[in-house]
Amino acid sequence: MQRIKVQYKKGAEVKFISHRDLMRAFQRAIRRADLPVAYSQGFNPHMKISWGNAIKVGATSDNEFAELQIDGWLKPLELIDRLNRHLPKGLEIIDAFVV
Amino acid sequence: MKDELLLQVQKPSRYVGNELNAVHKDWNKTSIRFALAYPDTYEIGMSNLGLQILYYIVNNQPAPSGVEVPDCLAERVFTPWPDMEQQLQTSNLKLQSLESQKPIHEFDVVGFSLGHELTYTNIITMLKLGGIPVRSAERGENDPLILGGGPCAFNPEPVADFFDLFVIGEAEEVLIEIINTLRNAGCVTRNARLEKLSGIEGVYVPGISKTVKKRFVKSLDPSPYPLSPIVPFIEAIHDRAAVEIMRGCKWGCKFCQAGWTNRPVREKSPEVLLQQADELLKNTGYEELSLISLSSSDYSSIDTLAKTLAQKYEKKKINISLPSMRTNSFSIKLAKEIARVRSGSVTLAPEAGTQRLRDVIGKNMTEENIMEGIKAAFEEHIEAVKLYFMIGLPTETEADLLGICELATKIFNLGRSFSRRARITVNLSTFIPKPHTPFQWERQITIAETLEKQKFIKQNLRVKAIELRWHQAEASFLEGVFSRGDKQLSKVVEKAWELGARFDAWSEHFKFDLWQKAFAECAIDPNNYLKERQKDEPLPWDFIDAGVPKELLLNAANKSSI
Numbered sequence A: 001m002q003r004i005k006v007q008y009k010k011g012a013e014v015k016f017i018s019h020r021d022l023m024r025a026f027q028r029a030i031r032r033a034d035l036p037v038a039y040s041q042g043f044n045p046h047m048k049i050s051w052g053n054a055i056k057v058g059a060t061s062d063n064e065f066a067e068l069q070i071d072g073w074l075k076p077l078e079l080i081d082r083l084n085r086h087l088p089k090g091l092e093i094i095d096a097f098v099v
Numbered sequence B: 001m002k003d004e005l006l007l008q009v010q011k012p013s014r015y016v017g018n019e020l021n022a023v024h025k026d027w028n029k030t031s032i033r034f035a036l037a038y039p040d041t042y043e044i045g046m047s048n049l050g051l052q053i054l055y056y057i058v059n060n061q062p063a064p065s066g067v068e069v070p071d072c073l074a075e076r077v078f079t080p081w082p083d084m085e086q087q088l089q090t091s092n093l094k095l096q097s098l099e100s101q102k103p104i105h106e107f108d109v110v111g112f113s114l115g116h117e118l119t120y121t122n123i124i125t126m127l128k129l130g131g132i133p134v135r136s137a138e139r140g141e142n143d144p145l146i147l148g149g150g151p152c153a154f155n156p157e158p159v160a161d162f163f164d165l166f167v168i169g170e171a172e173e174v175l176i177e178i179i180n181t182l183r184n185a186g187c188v189t190r191n192a193r194l195e196k197l198s199g200i201e202g203v204y205v206p207g208i209s210k211t212v213k214k215r216f217v218k219s220l221d222p223s224p225y226p227l228s229p230i231v232p233f234i235e236a237i238h239d240r241a242a243v244e245i246m247r248g249c250k251w252g253c254k255f256c257q258a259g260w261t262n263r264p265v266r267e268k269s270p271e272v273l274l275q276q277a278d279e280l281l282k283n284t285g286y287e288e289l290s291l292i293s294l295s296s297s298d299y300s301s302i303d304t305l306a307k308t309l310a311q312k313y314e315k316k317k318i319n320i321s322l323p324s325m326r327t328n329s330f331s332i333k334l335a336k337e338i339a340r341v342r343s344g345s346v347t348l349a350p351e352a353g354t355q356r357l358r359d360v361i362g363k364n365m366t367e368e369n370i371m372e373g374i375k376a377a378f379e380e381h382i383e384a385v386k387l388y389f390m391i392g393l394p395t396e397t398e399a400d401l402l403g404i405c406e407l408a409t410k411i412f413n414l415g416r417s418f419s420r421r422a423r424i425t426v427n428l429s430t431f432i433p434k435p436h437t438p439f440q441w442e443r444q445i446t447i448a449e450t451l452e453k454q455k456f457i458k459q460n461l462r463v464k465a466i467e468l469r470w471h472q473a474e475a476s477f478l479e480g481v482f483s484r485g486d487k488q489l490s491k492v493v494e495k496a497w498e499l500g501a502r503f504d505a506w507s508e509h510f511k512f513d514l515w516q517k518a519f520a521e522c523a524i525d526p527n528n529y530l531k532e533r534q535k536d537e538p539l540p541w542d543f544i545d546a547g548v549p550k551e552l553l554l555n556a557a558n559k560s561s562i
C-alpha cells in the first residue's frame, strides 16, 4: 500500500464542470490508464481517493489536490505520465509525491 | 460562449463540450459540415446511441479521392434550457454547436433526431435561436438543409413543413450516400440539391418525393459503430458503455411501433461484440457495460455472451447490465450470476390485466409466466417490482381494468410473503394507436376517458401500499395527435411555440392550455386525429413503406378483433 498525493490543474476547458463530475472524469481516466488504485471492500466497491476542497464552478486553478491509495507500488513520475495521457483536455497532473 | 452568460444558467457544462473523445476538427479545412441536433437537453441527447453512431460516421468519412484531408465534420447541438434560451435572446446571441462554437446556421446540414413527438416545439426553439427560417419554404440559398430522422420520421407529416428532407429508417448507409451526393452537387442551387437527394432510397423530400421506402442495414457486424464514443462530464441519463447486440424484435406485439418498424431481426455476432466491448471499455473507462436491444432474451447466445463478459471484466469491477430482458427464472438467474452490483428491482410489462386482452394485443405472456418470473425475483431477495400497463386498449372492458388491480394485488401478496419490504409500482400509460402497427386504424381514448379509467383503477386498487402512477392524460393525448397527424399540424406547433410551449415532454414545463389555445387559433379540432380510421381510408403516412405491407398489418389487425 502506498499513498500518492497529486497536484492537478483545472484548466479553462473544464472550468464549468462541477467537482462531482470532475471526480468521475478522474476515475474514468484512472481506469483507462489502468492504474493500480485500491478499491474499498463491499458490494459496490469504489476507488480509494480523497479529494481536496471543491473550487467554484467557473474558476480555473493549478493548485488542486487529491490523494490516491495505490494497491502495490507505483513511481509518482509514472503515475503522472500515464494519467496525463488519459485525462480529458483541461485536466492535468502537475506534480505527484508519495506521502 | 461568454463566461458571464454561463454563470447565469443552471448546469453550464451542458453548453461547453470538451468531453473526452469529442472530435474537434479544423472548421476551415472541412467543406461538408453537419450539426447533429437533438431537440432535448444535453443529458437526454447524449444518451442517444443513434447520435453517437452518426457523429462517428460523419467524422470518420475518409477524404474523397483527390482531396488531402477528410472533408466532413459533425458537431453537436442540444436544446438550451429555458434559462439559457432567455440568456441567448437577451444577449442577442445565436445557438452554437458545442465543438467549434459556430452558430448552427453556418452548417451545411442540420440533422434533427426525432425521438418523441413532444419535442417538436424544441425544434422551433433551435431553428429560431440558430438564425434559420423555421419553414422550409422560407429558406434561401445560404441556409443549411434541415434534415429529420429517427422513430418519429415514420410519420413526418406534422413537422414536414419545417424540414427539407427526412431519412426514413436506419441512417448509417443513407448518410454516406447523402454526403456523396452533396460532394458531387457542387455549387448548384438548393432545389437542385434536394432534387438529387430525393433520388436516394430512404430519403423523403417533402414536395418532391411521392413515396419512400425505409432503409435498414443488412448486417450489424460490418456496420460502423463508435468504439470511442464521447464520454460526458455530466451524468447522462444512460451513463455507461453500450454495445448493441441486436436490432428488431421477433414478437410483433400489435401496439408496438418499434417492433414493427425495426424489422428484420438482426444479431451482432458474439465475436464482434466481445471485441467492441473491449475497445469501448478501454477508450471510455466506464464502470458499466450495457447490452442493448429491444428484447435481449431473444439474442441466441445471451447466456454465454453475458457470462463471458462478466468473467472477463470481473477483476476490473465492471458491471454488466442487461436491460430489456423478459423477467423469468432464466433472466433472474443470469442477472444474479453476472451482476456485481445487484439491481434491487425488476420490471415487467404485461400491458393488459387479463389473458383475453393480452391475447388481443398479441402480448405473448401468460399469468403463469408473469408469476413465475416475479417469484424467481422475490426468491433472489429483489424487493421492488415495477409493472407497466396500458389503458384504453382496443376491446378493453371494466373486467380488464379490474384485472390490472387483481394482478398487481396478487403480486403484492406474493411479495409480502417473502419480505415485508416488498414494493410494487403500477405504471399506467394511455394506449396510442401508432402508425405502421396493426392497431393504426384504432381510436385513442379521450382525455376524459383516460381520467375516468385512471380513477377507476385507483378506486379498485384496494391495497394502498401499491404505488400507482400514470402518464399525464393530456400529454398522451398530444402524443397521439402528433403521431397520427398530418401536414395541418405544423402551424399548431408553431403557434404553441409562440404562445410559450417548450420542453413539452417535461411535466414541469408542459402547459396543455397553451396547446388548446393553439389548436383553437388554428381552427383545428385535435380530436379528429384520434378517431377510428376506416381500413380503406387513406392515412397520412401511407406514402411511407416501413417494410411491412399494409395487408400484413390488416391480417394481424383482423386476428385481434376478437
Ligand code: SF4
Residues within 6 Å of the ligand: B249, B250, B251, B252, B253, B256, B258, B259, B260, B294, B295
Ligand atoms: S413490446 Fe417489446 S416484445 Fe413486443 S414487439 Fe415491442 S419490443 Fe418486442
